[in-house]
Amino acid sequence: MKSRKIVDGVEFLGTADWNRRLFDSLIPLPDGTSYNAYLVRGKDKTALIDTADPDQWEVLKAQLDDVERLDYIVSQHAEQDHSGSIPFVLEKYPGAKVVTNPKCRDMLIDLLQLPEEVFLTVADGETLDLGGKTLEFLYTPWVHWPETMSTWLPEDRILFSCDFFGSHLATSDLYVTNPAATLEAAKRYYAEIMMPFRQPIRRNLDKVLARDIGMIAPSHGPVYDQPQFILDAYRDWASDAVKNEVVLPYVSMHGSTQKMAHALLDALVARGVKVHLFDLVVTDIGKLAMSLVDAATLVLGTSTVHVGPHPAAHYAAHLANAIRPKVRYASIIGSYGWSTKVVEQVAALIPNLKVELLDPVICRGDPRAETYLQLEALADAIADRHTRL
Numbered sequence: 334m335k336s337r338k339i340v341d342g343v344e345f346l347g348t349a350d351w352n353r354r355l356f357d358s359l360i361p362l363p364d365g366t367s368y369n370a371y372l373v374r375g376k377d378k379t380a381l382i383d384t385a386d387p388d389q390w391e392v393l394k395a396q397l398d399d400v401e402r403l404d405y406i407v408s409q410h411a412e413q414d415h416s417g418s419i420p421f422v423l424e425k426y427p428g429a430k431v432v433t434n435p436k437c438r439d440m441l442i443d444l445l446q447l448p449e450e451v452f453l454t455v456a457d458g459e460t461l462d463l464g465g466k467t468l469e470f471l472y473t474p475w476v477h478w479p480e481t482m483s484t485w486l487p488e489d490r491i492l493f494s495c496d497f498f499g500s501h502l503a504t505s506d507l508y509v510t511n512p513a514a515t516l517e518a519a520k521r522y523y524a525e526i527m528m529p530f531r532q533p534i535r536r537n538l539d540k541v542l543a544r545d546i547g548m549i550a551p552s553h554g555p556v557y558d559q560p561q562f563i564l565d566a567y568r569d570w571a572s573d574a575v576k577n578e579v580v581l582p583y584v585s586m587h588g589s590t591q592k593m594a595h596a597l598l599d600a601l602v603a604r605g606v607k608v609h610l611f612d613l614v615v616t617d618i619g620k621l622a623m624s625l626v627d628a629a630t631l632v633l634g635t636s637t638v639h640v641g642p643h644p645a646a647h648y649a650a651h652l653a654n655a656i657r658p659k660v661r662y663a664s665i666i667g668s669y670g671w672s673t674k675v676v677e678q679v680a681a682l683i684p685n686l687k688v689e690l691l692d693p694v695i696c697r698g699d700p701r702a703e704t705y706l707q708l709e710a711l712a713d714a715i716a717d718r719h720t721r722l
Contacts, residue, residue: 348389365503375463380405384418409495411440437480475533490547500554524622583634589668600712625658637669
């Protein structure tokens, strides 16, 4: 793929990773991903904003072959999918300086073993004049690492946002052509990566929105040439508002917990509550994370294994605790054979969730009439709490 013009003096150097299906050995990538770099040519100087994952260096290199001189490599984030090709770029352009903030510089020295003399550090709000093109560096910490920053190009009203507003989406499109598909990919990206940092995201949203943004150029996914819909989505996702929705992941060894999960599903739907049901044996954890962005309640269903939760349920609880959704309520349902400490152990796994724990429903063996009445009562409690939102 060749570099493509965004505006005069600004080019998109995209490397689509069509076949990648796992990120960080953890995150599913059903649509692949991309690593976006951007070339900004001023009258006097030329800057490359971010690079690419080292596996994609040859693709990026081919797009740089027509660039005779490179003065600056702007590193907005030290994670290797953005910074990993910096050593190769420096080898191709030995006179270039790596422009970044002091915290990112220190990380790059550790991660890539770059020498200190290649760096030019910049402060929050500092500018770099390329000659008719000005780069203003905006610190946006904890979106999603502590050293992350964005770059503002005022002459063209372009925000190079790094992971902010990104989407794991391999596409040949330069700009967003399918807002619904991009929004889904961006929501998955937010849920898996950004959600633990809602408070910093809100502050950084206010910071970047002080600019009159015409375009957002993220480091993953297509460029937003009409960015209002993704800005509105981030406002909503990062807010404290929750919706009349329940996330109900479950795992069932002999069918008892599955019966309970489906009975609770029916009871909640009858009370006007939307439910996202996931069988943890087969579910995509990205879909599970996405459903937690808006939900008011999490109910975890689990069989008992050696008096504790099934490993799949243990993992789901740990995941929810790690990504810190804004759920208000939680409960636990499930069954056991001879003894159980499921409730105590699951509750101990989610200390980051500041929730009201609603009465759990745990039965021995197959659910009976009493169990179903308890599930109806749990549905009543959830529906009642949701009406107060």
